[in-house]
Amino acid sequence: MIGLLRVKDWDWYREYRAVAEPLVAKHGGKYLVKGGSPTRLEGDASVPDAVVMLEFPTREHLNRFYADPDYLPVMRLRQSTVAAELWVVDSVGM
Numbered sequence: 500m501i502g503l504l505r506v507k508d509w510d511w512y513r514e515y516r517a518v519a520e521p522l523v524a525k526h527g528g529k530y531l532v533k534g535g536s537p538t539r540l541e542g543d544a545s546v547p548d549a550v551v552m553l554e555f556p557t558r559e560h561l562n563r564f565y566a567d568p569d570y571l572p573v574m575r576l577r578q579s580t581v582a583a584e585l586w587v588v589d590s591v592g593m
Contacts, residue, residue: 500561503547505582518573526564528555547584554590561587 506512523530532552539546555561564570577583 500551500553500555501586501588502551503584503586504549504551505545506548506580508580511576511580515573515577518569522564522567522570523553526555526567527560528553528564558587558589 520530530551531554532550534551535549537546537550553561555564565574
């Protein structure tokens with residue numbers, strides 16, 4: 500899963516992180532990228548404030564994470580404070 504985040508205020512992040520990170524691990528996921536200040540090399544799309552990339556063993560693992568009832572409150576917190584694009588991409592030949 501790839502997330503492109505446009506953040507106006509980072510106050511939500513500590514609460515979100517405390518819940519989301521253990522849930523990612525619970526569902527077999529791991530963070531590959533969790534960072535701010537991205538730099539564009541090409542293209543003209545707006546640059547996000549932060550990028551997050553998570554790896555899960557399967558799409559079903561990711562779906563279970565995303566649908567976990569414990570995730571819902573912090574997902575709503577994120578959605579109320581952050582403009583985000585979330586993408587799911589299957590790995591090919593790695």
